[in-house]
Amino acid sequence: MPGFPVPERVIGGNTPPVHSTVPTPEFAMIFESLAKNGHEEVVFCHNADAGLKAIIAIHNSVLGPALGGLRMWPYASEQEALNDVLRLSRGMTYKAAVSGLNLGGGKAVIWGDPNKDKSEALFRAIGRFVNSLNGRYITAEDVGIDVNDMEYVFRETDYVTGVHQVHGGSGDPSPFTAYGTLQGLMAALQVKYGHEEVGKFSYAVQGAGHVGMQFIKLLREQGAKVFVTDINQTLVQKAVDDYGAEAVSLDAIYDTDADVYSPCALGGTVNEQTLPRLKCKIICGAANNQLATEAIGDELNARGVLYAPDYAVNAGGLMNVSLEIDGYNRERAMRMMRTIYYNLGKIFQIASRDGIPTYKAADRMAEERIDLIGRVKLPYMGQPRFLGRMRHG
Numbered sequence: 001m002p003g004f005p006v007p008e009r010v011i012g013g014n015t016p017p018v019h020s021t022v023p024t025p026e027f028a029m030i031f032e033s034l035a036k037n038g039h040e041e042v043v044f045c046h047n048a049d050a051g052l053k054a055i056i057a058i059h060n061s062v063l064g065p066a067l068g069g070l071r072m073w074p075y076a077s078e079q080e081a082l083n084d085v086l087r088l089s090r091g092m093t094y095k096a097a098v099s100g101l102n103l104g105g106g107k108a109v110i111w112g113d114p115n116k117d118k119s120e121a122l123f124r125a126i127g128r129f130v131n132s133l134n135g136r137y138i139t140a141e142d143v144g145i146d147v148n149d150m151e152y153v154f155r156e157t158d159y160v161t162g163v164h165q166v167h168g169g170s171g172d173p174s175p176f177t178a179y180g181t182l183q184g185l186m187a188a189l190q191v192k193y194g195h196e197e198v199g200k201f202s203y204a205v206q207g208a209g210h211v212g213m214q215f216i217k218l219l220r221e222q223g224a225k226v227f228v229t230d231i232n233q234t235l236v237q238k239a240v241d242d243y244g245a246e247a248v249s250l251d252a253i254y255d256t257d258a259d260v261y262s263p264c265a266l267g268g269t270v271n272e273q274t275l276p277r278l279k280c281k282i283i284c285g286a287a288n289n290q291l292a293t294e295a296i297g298d299e300l301n302a303r304g305v306l307y308a309p310d311y312a313v314n315a316g317g318l319m320n321v322s323l324e325i326d327g328y329n330r331e332r333a334m335r336m337m338r339t340i341y342y343n344l345g346k347i348f349q350i351a352s353r354d355g356i357p358t359y360k361a362a363d364r365m366a367e368e369r370i371d372l373i374g375r376v377k378l379p380y381m382g383q384p385r386f387l388g389r390m391r392h393g
């Protein structure tokens with residue numbers, strides 16, 4: 001693979017040819033990856049004093065500033081860190097676009113162990129890099145990061161959401177995500193059964209964590225039958241005692257005769273092994289990346305199982321933090337969750353309009369919106385500045 005031309009000498013003196021030490025093939029591969037997935041900008045952030053090695057990726061900013069979480073993870077290699085940030089930032093573009101938000105997609109990763117490598121200096125250093133992007137990228141909490149880490153980031157930049165409530169932050173997004181998931185579920189019930197009476201159906205909820213437990217509570221408030229499983233037995237017991245759910249074992253969750261399977265734990269649980277066991281008519285939950293492969297999505301469609309695309313269903317968390325940009329308001333946040341119902345409705349319409357599975361329809365809806373709004377934004381509507389002219393004299 002051809003690399004970029006390597007200068008013999010740096011122009012302007014006898015400075016050593018620094019560029020010649022750069023491994024050019026990797027450079028070429030990076031641009032290849034960016035071109036393949038349409039990324040706009042990738043920033044490698046390094047601060048030796050703070051021990052910071054981080055990558056910020058802006059996938060697409062047509063709709064607005066690229067918002068996405070900051071993840072800290074002990075990646076096995078640079079390549080793994082880069083792959084992760086490219087994949088996740090692209091996912092944020094689709095989530096924001098399908099959710100009708102004026103946001104683009106971005107993400108940042110710190111290459112480090114969250115159990116050993118955290119420090120004030122580290123988070124202030126990444127905060128300064130985020131700030132240097134002038135609002136093109138807005139960061140948030142993600143895996144390995146907590147609200148205390150965000151406090152340090154916040155000391156260096158305004159372009160951060162998910163700060164503590166004392167600073168006007170939005171707090172724990174989980175109740176919003178759970179409520180948004182309920183909206184997605186109602187849209188799915190409407191298209192599948194022609195009504196939205198949540199309590200008339202049964203549910204297999206996998207994962208009773210922050211979102212899952214709230215979701216179980218909402219389902220039970222409507223009188224629904226709920227099966228629950230979690231690797232944490234204390235949480236299962238809480239769902240049984242507090243909300244009257246029925247406990248099942250980790251593996252048995254795939255064999256229940258529930259109408260709806262609701263993954264609220266891990267990704268990839270709808271796969272070749274589980275699909276033949278699932279008896280549900282709808283899949284709707286908060287977990288990310290529920291389908292192991294696209295082929296599984298095609299197979300669900302062929303079997304008549306209605307899949308509510310995960311990134312449209314679980315957008316409540318993103319919607320919630322997005323409101324911090326204009327000044328957070330809890331009531332507005334709750335009202336915004338209702339839009340998930342309409343977004344899902346549009347996805348199901350596109351799926352039936354184009355005769356495609358719902359997971360593809362969600363992507364198409366996101367792409368159509370970016371394309372259309374991008375074109376609407378094209379004509380110049382600015383204010384020209386006529387500097388240096390004098391009307392009198």
Ligand code: NAD
Pocket residue numbers: 173174175177206207208209210211212229230231232235250264265266267286287288314315316317318
């Ligand atoms: P959480 O960590 O609080 O809960 C996850 C729960 O799943 C835990 O209780 C864990 O014990 C359980 N679990 C893990 N592996 C399991 C397994 N094999 N079988 C059964 N249970 C298992 O996380 P959360 O914040 O509730 O998020 C749940 C999912 O929703 C995640 O996939 C997350 O990425 C996604 N999500 C969350 C939000 C949010 O606002 N928190 C927003 C968007 C998406």
